[in-house]
Amino acid sequence: MSKSNSLPLAGHYNANYGNFQTELYAQIRREGFGEDIGQNSWLTSDEQDRFLEWLDLSPGKTLLDVACGAGGPALRIAATTGCSVIGIDVHEQAVTTASLLAKQSGLVERAEFRVADATRSLPFSDATFDAITCIDAINHFPDRAYAIADWARLLKPGGRLLFTDPITVTGALTNAEIAVRSSAGFYLFVPHGYDERAIAQCGLRLLVCEDVTENMAKVAEARRAARAARSTALREIEGDQAYDGQQEFLAIAARLAREGRLSRFLYVSTKSS
Ligand SMILES: C[S@@+](CC[C@H](N)C(=O)[O-])C[C@H]1O[C@@H](n2cnc3c(N)ncnc32)[C@H](O)[C@@H]1O
Incomplete structure (x- = not known):
């Protein structure tokens, strides 16, 4: 079993999950993502439909x-499919909110959420499983x-x-940019090609590799602007330091994505029958 050496999660995860169900944070998600599906990532509903x-x-x-956050994306998949x-x-x-959202959406019979650390072998x-997803979180492991080997084990x-x-x-990054971009805990920065090699090493066959950076650039900027428009209320809830930290994180995430220096890739792979 691998030893977990990830740093504790901090900063904006606490603020977003601690206030997830308030109308203020829901408004920010609506403006940030176009549609609020209870996500806390760079995922939009049209992107999920494609996935x-x-x-x-x-x-x-x-x-x-894996790393389901407040559960919205998984619940939407349960409802849709x-x-x-x-x-x-x-x-x-995040898990408490996910369980509550499952109840509120009448999906408890088909949706379950648990606290577990994905840097360790998962308790299944x-x-x-017929499918496994992990949206915008693998960088924390x-x-x-x-x-990936553990996920391959869990797949049918x-x-x-x-x-x-x-x-x-996918480009040059300064130490200051890396520090801000990784301010929410442990982050692994990898070159393009690293994920494909890990997938192959774990015996899975790669079906799709797509550059999906554009959504990250769009969502980061839209979330930054939606929060800036509500800065007085957010400063009161989060405190000046946490508010400014999250705004800087979103501004840097948007810039690095827009300039193609830090990219977001989608990988779909399959386990042989
Ligand atoms: C960017 S969020 C994405 C959440 C969700 N996938 C979504 O699309 O809304 C990253 C998530 O990774 C989770 N995470 C970080 N380290 C983790 C770990 N070691 N095990 C499980 N989850 C972890 C965080 O708590 C956070 O919810």
């Missing part, structure tokens, strides 16, 4: 969403090959793995 085409989910099938979902995340408040039997033969890696280095 679903590769997952082949339907009633009777089960999806594992009729499949069952299990979401895990290390952030307790081999070949349990120090040992990528270990995490023919199952699909879909993840996005938003921390792929």
Whole structure:
């Protein structure tokens, strides 16, 4: 079993999950993402619709969403496809919110959320899941090959793995930019090609590799602007330091993505039948 050496999550994860269900944070998500599906990433609803085409989910099938955050994206998949979902995340408040949202949307029979650390072997039997997703979170796990190997273990033969890696280095970065961009805890910065090699090393076959950086540039800038328009209320809730920190994080995330220096890639792979 790998030893977890990730740093504790901090900063904007606490602020976003601690206030997730307030109208203020919901408004910010609506403006930031176009549609609020309860996400805390760079994922939009139209992007998720496209991702679903590769997952082949339907009633009777089960999806594992690793680092599910507040559960919105997994619940939307359960509602859209009729499949069952299990979401895990290390952030307790995120998981509490996810369980509440499952109740509110009448999906408790098909949606379950648990606290678990994805840097360790996950507490499920081999070949349990038809599909596994991990959206904008793999960068928080120090040992990528270990995490993907565990997901390969959990997939049924023919199952699909879909993840996005938003921390792929595709240009020059300064130490100050790296510090701000990684201010929410442990981050692994990898060159393009690293994920493909890890997927192959774990015995999965790559089906799709796509550059999905544009969404990160758009969402980061729209979230920054939506928060700036509500700065007085947010400063009161988050405090000046946390508010300014998150604004700087979003501004740098938008700039690096726009300039193509830090990219976000989508990978879909499959386990042989
Ligand atoms: C950018 S958020 C994405 C959340 C969700 N996938 C979404 O699209 O809304 C990254 C998530 O990774 C989670 N995370 C970070 N380290 C983790 C770990 N070691 N195990 C499980 N989850 C982790 C954080 O708590 C956070 O919810």
